[in-house]
Amino acid sequence: MSTQTRRERERAERERAIIAAARDLALAEGWDAVTTRRLAAEIEYSQPVLYSHFKGKDAIMAAVAVEGFAELATALVAARASAANPRQAVADVAAAYTTFAEQRPALYDAMFTLAVDLPFATQGVPTDLARGFAELAEAVRPAAGDDDLEAVTETFWSGLHGLVTLMRSGRLRRADHDRRLAVLVNRFSR
Amino acid sequence: MSTQTRRERERAERERAIIAAARDLALAEGWDAVTTRRLAAEIEYSQPVLYSHFKGKDAIMAAVAVEGFAELATALVAARASAANPRQAVADVAAAYTTFAEQRPALYDAMFTLAVDLPFATQGVPTDLARGFAELAEAVRPAAGDDDLEAVTETFWSGLHGLVTLMRSGRLRRADHDRRLAVLVNRFSR
DNA sequence: CAGCAACGCTAGCGGTGCTAGGGTTTCGGT
DNA sequence: ACCGAAACCCTAGCACCGCTAGCGTTGCTG
Numbered sequence: 001m002s003t004q005t006r007r008e009r010e011r012a013e014r015e016r017a018i019i020a021a022a023r024d025l026a027l028a029e030g031w032d033a034v035t036t037r038r039l040a041a042e043i044e045y046s047q048p049v050l051y052s053h054f055k056g057k058d059a060i061m062a063a064v065a066v067e068g069f070a071e072l073a074t075a076l077v078a079a080r081a082s083a084a085n086p087r088q089a090v091a092d093v094a095a096a097y098t099t100f101a102e103q104r105p106a107l108y109d110a111m112f113t114l115a116v117d118l119p120f121a122t123q124g125v126p127t128d129l130a131r132g133f134a135e136l137a138e139a140v141r142p143a144a145g146d147d148d149l150e151a152v153t154e155t156f157w158s159g160l161h162g163l164v165t166l167m168r169s170g171r172l173r174r175a176d177h178d179r180r181l182a183v184l185v186n187r188f189s190r
Numbered sequence: 191m192s193t194q195t196r197r198e199r200e201r202a203e204r205e206r207a208i209i210a211a212a213r214d215l216a217l218a219e220g221w222d223a224v225t226t227r228r229l230a231a232e233i234e235y236s237q238p239v240l241y242s243h244f245k246g247k248d249a250i251m252a253a254v255a256v257e258g259f260a261e262l263a264t265a266l267v268a269a270r271a272s273a274a275n276p277r278q279a280v281a282d283v284a285a286a287y288t289t290f291a292e293q294r295p296a297l298y299d300a301m302f303t304l305a306v307d308l309p310f311a312t313q314g315v316p317t318d319l320a321r322g323f324a325e326l327a328e329a330v331r332p333a334a335g336d337d338d339l340e341a342v343t344e345t346f347w348s349g350l351h352g353l354v355t356l357m358r359s360g361r362l363r364r365a366d367h368d369r370r371l372a373v374l375v376n377r378f379s380r
Numbered sequence: 381c382a383g384c385a386a387c388g389c390t391a392g393c394g395g396t397g398c399t400a401g402g403g404t405t406t407c408g409g410t
Numbered sequence: 411a412c413c414g415a416a417a418c419c420c421t422a423g424c425a426c427c428g429c430t431a432g433c434g435t436t437g438c439t440g
Contacts, residue, residue, distance in 0.1 A: 007417095036397060046420050048399075057397065112361065113303075120361040147373050151366060155349065155373040158356055162348030165355065171302065172344055173311040183337050183345040187377035197386095226428060236389055238430075247428065 015053045017043045023064045026106035031061070031114065062118050065110040069128035072111070075100050076135035086142045091185045093139040094160060098181060101164040112161060133157070140188050152188070159184045205243045207233045213254045216296035221251070221304065252308050255300040259318035262301070265290050266325035276332045281375045283329040284350060288371060291354040302351060323347070330378050342378070349374045 021042040025034045036057060040047040054060045079096035083089035101108040119125055137153040144152045163180055166172045172180070211232040215224045226247060230237040244250045269286035273279035291298040309315055327343040334342045353370055356362045362370070 035395085037395090047397090048421095049419065051398070052418085113355070113359070116359055147376070148369060151369040151373050154356075154362055154366070155353065155370045155377075158352030158362070158370065158374075159345065159349040160352070161356055162350070162352030163345065165303070166344075166348055166351055169303070169306055171310040172348070176341060176344070179338060179341040180345045180348065183341050184348075186337070187345075225426085227426090237428090238390095239388065241429070242387085 011053075014043065014045070014049075018050060018053055018060060019063045019067065022060050023067065023107070026061075026064065026110065027104065031106055031109060034061075058115055058117055061110045061115040064107065065115050065118060066126050066128070068104065068107040068111045069126050069132060071104070071107070072097070072100050073128045073132035073135065076132050080135050080139055086139075087189045089139045090143070090189045091182075093135060094181055094185050097136075097160045098164055098177070101168070105168060108164070113165065143189050156184075156188045159188075201243075204233065204235070204239075208240060208243055208250060209253045209257065212250050213257065213297070216251075216254065216300065217294065220296055221299060224251075248305055248307055251300045251305040254297065255305050255308060256316050256318070258294065258297040258301045259316050259322060261294070261297070262287070262290050263318045263322035263325065266322050270325050270329055276329075277379045279329045280333070280379045281372075283325060284371055284375050287326075287350045288354055288367070291358070295358060298354070303355065333379050346374075346378045349378075 018039065021039055022034055025038065025042065034057075036047050036050055039060070040050060043049075050060070054063065075096045076093055079092040080089050083092045120129075133153065136157055137149055140152050140156050141149055163172070163177070163184065167174055167177060208229065211229055212224055215228065215232065224247075226237050226240055229250070230240060233239075240250070244253070265286045266283055269282040270279050273282045310319075323343065326347055327339055330342050330346050331339055353362070353367070353374065357364055357367060
């Protein structure tokens with residue numbers, strides 16, 4: 001029994017090492033730099049070992065994304081908790097969201113622009129993702145009015161996502177980001 | 191002179207054939223299916239010919255994107271022109287935008303999610319892109335209030351872009367699209 | 381008609397994600 | 411204690427990618 005458990009533990013550790021290596025490499029040089037060969041070299045095993053843990057590169061990215069959901073959710077919870085009033089809550093949550101995307105671009109990409117094989121609008125949504133979404137929902141709830149809260153939240157989220165992706169790809173001037181964010185917050189407060 | 195002009199004409203035709211082939215292939219099977227080899231086979235020339243017309247695959251995608259800007263601008267102009275009132279103009283323009291993205295996903299990707307080497311937030315923006323942006327601006331102008339019109343337009347655009355990309359990547363339920371669109375339109379009208 | 385320049389081809393480079401097959405090590409039963 | 415079996419991981423390679431060097435041919439020019 002002891003050797004069995006040891007091997008399982010080592011295997012789990014190696015899996016974490018793969019995810020950590022992918023995450024670090026992606027944060028440092030972007031996802032294009034994350035190749036199965038470099039990943040294998042990083043964990044000091046051969047390429048095929050990766051495939052005994054994950055179905056493919058997409059699955060590795062998905063695993064990294066799941067970690068990202070936890071980070072984002074934590075940031076959003078903190079932002080909303082420290083807000084003085086409902087209006088400020090929307091602003092702080094929005095700022096926290098875009099800051100996260102700006103500071104962890106590779107993580108954000110894995111979560112929201114790449115890696116499609118994660119469950120989103122279906123059952124089995126990662127709990128941390130649901131946590132983050134709930135924070136957005138609570139922030140905009142006072143401003144929902146007659147509209148369905150879920151629809152308002154999703155639309156608010158889309159606005160944030162659009163701002164982030166268009167700015168990051170050079171389609172929007174970074175200098176005007178605060179102004180745009182203020183507009184969005186304005187439209188989803190009161 | 192005659193042979194010279196003939197060759198230039200043939201060259202121009204071949205360039206158009208490359209763009210058309212890339213566009214058709216992308217619309218039919220997505221950009222992943224557009225490889226330089228398939229493209230070369232499609233125009234019945236060898237691979238290196240492509241590189242005498244374009245710097246690389248990205249440049250070909252950029253050329254396709256430019257054509258897309260014209261289509262989108264036309265759709266937006268038509269939508270706004272036929273609207274009965276300002277409120278309806280925002281709704282129609284928004285619907286036209288998302289419909290375009292939904293019906294021409296590959297085109298939309300080339301324009302707004304891939305191909306970064308196009309000028310956007312700088313000088314030299316493709317005129318058709320500016321035309322489309324201007325239509326969005328005119329639509330939301332009545333609802334800008336004290337906010338800077340450009341910032342409002344960019345934010346509205348971001349909302350549309352976010353809705354489209356999150357839905358297309360499976361992050362938002364397609365069934366609720368109209369509801370979300372209505373929310374966005376609501377927040378950028380009146 | 382000779383020389384030259386433009387042109388488009390074949391072949392190949394270095395890279396990608398992924399997999400088949402075989403050795404080696406470790407385990408379990410006699 | 412040993413032997414068969416199973417688990418494990420590595421080497422080598424497949425098919426593909428974007429892109430380019432170098433050559434042969436074609437067709438124009440003086």
